[in-house]
Amino acid sequence: MRTKTLNELAKTIRSKNAGTDKITFDIIFREQENYEIVKKSGVLNKKLICQIYGLEEKDICDFVEFDPAYAIKFTIYRKKPSGSAGETDIFGCQQYPPLLDIEIPV
């Protein structure tokens, strides 16, 4: 089956703090077509996120498909609040790159 990566399909893939205790991930598509391809493929789901990031499902507090913005969004609890000593990403903005290579059947 032919596949494309999320990197090829999405316009924006980002991560950012959502408050002090969570990091939220946004995957936004330029057009409805690519959004629907990814949404309908069902590849991007909680199980895959847990696999990629080494999390358990309870670590994911939100997973939503947001039609008006052609976006898929999920949010995870941080292991430590942002800015704690030893914590590595105060803004949470460099946690998305592993999503780039997710293969979606097209």
Place this chain on the structure above:
Amino acid sequence: MKRELTFLCPNGHLGFAPTKEKSFYIGVETKPDYILCDSGSDDIGPGPLGSDICASMKSTQIHDLELMFVEARKLGVPMIIGSAGDTGSNSKVDMYVDIIKDLAKKYNVSKFKLGYFYSEVDKQYLFTKMNAGEKIEGLDGRSDLTREELEETDRIVAVAGVHPFIKLLEMGADVIIGGRSSDCAVFAAPAIQQGFSEDLSYYLGKVLECASFCAEPYGGKESILGTISENDVKVKAMLPEQRCTIASVAGHAMYERSNPFYEYVAGGLLDMTHCKYEQYDEKTTRITGPKFVPINGRVKVKLEGAGKVGERFIGIAAIRDPYSIKNVDKMIEWAKSQVRELFGDTGYELHYIVYGKNGVMGDMEPVKEIKSHELCVVVQGVAPTKQMAQEVTMTGTRQLFYSRLPEVKGTAGSVAYVLDEVIQASAAYKWTLDHTVEVDDPMELFPVNMIEVGK
């Protein structure tokens, strides 16, 4: 009541990076009814709140306040600022009030009313509530506040909703400097005070709070104009190169939020599930359908608190030897064991961040096998005193040099140093409170003040 009101928002976090002037002045030419923005964030970590400093540069804060103040007074419209000085602590409210007074003098401005409110919460206030059996409920998966966590806290701010802003507007304020507040309350308050629906007023705040982050192409610190009417909210990019599109405006609803449909504020919940977005003209998006669900009974107000963990030093070490790179965990274990021999198992923190391996993502890093030909190790030691923090960090860094890996060819030193010393960093703080407190009257947390300034 006017049929429409317009709101010019020049910056999503006043002072953090300078407001861009071109789009601001284009916005001023439209003669907005309000010039307003938020100046705070909890993105900056717990340090600024805990140690009561700004994350922003003072020169930028003055620059941004000056732009807004001068034009608001010229137009004779209210200027409103929320979360003064990044954290919205009392000293930062006072600092912004002083800047406004200085600007009034500098421009020889005629008399106006300057209103301000504080947001800091005394620890004793919460102890008293807890002693009376009230729960200080945890947010974002946190459990209810314990006495111990409260004791560890140095500073607490409550996050204001619209209430103190409305109060000051009713008292006739021309300029408002707010303590810590919900970003969206800064905008919602004047709209509600002028009689517009809560549904649209809170949405107006939500969409305007980050200024040009709701426009495309991406470009921060540019001005945005919001318009509220009886039926809709419209949002328009002021920079000629930017547009507010359905995608950019809807996309912004998700930004920095765990869920794009709901926004909690003191007093209720903004539900954006049924928002409808339309392209009104090339640069403007029109939104209808948001719903505000007010809370019944006592109002829950969010609390943010930070406490000092200890003094902190940083050490830096780098590795080039391929066998050492493969066995970096063993090197770190050796260095930690040497710190334990000197300082014991507890009473300090020692963290190793290994760049080139998993320095950015830590345990969440899916790439387990590394191909880097060099690594950088950042050592962070935290302890109650400066001397101990320095010694913990020094030992933890220097012992990497002496780490005993049996098969390493190089026996003269296991790491390369930029500096053979450790560097003092800011003290380490942690977020101790991300909770809510219930109050009968939200104003009890936000005392308001009004003074006359100008000639």
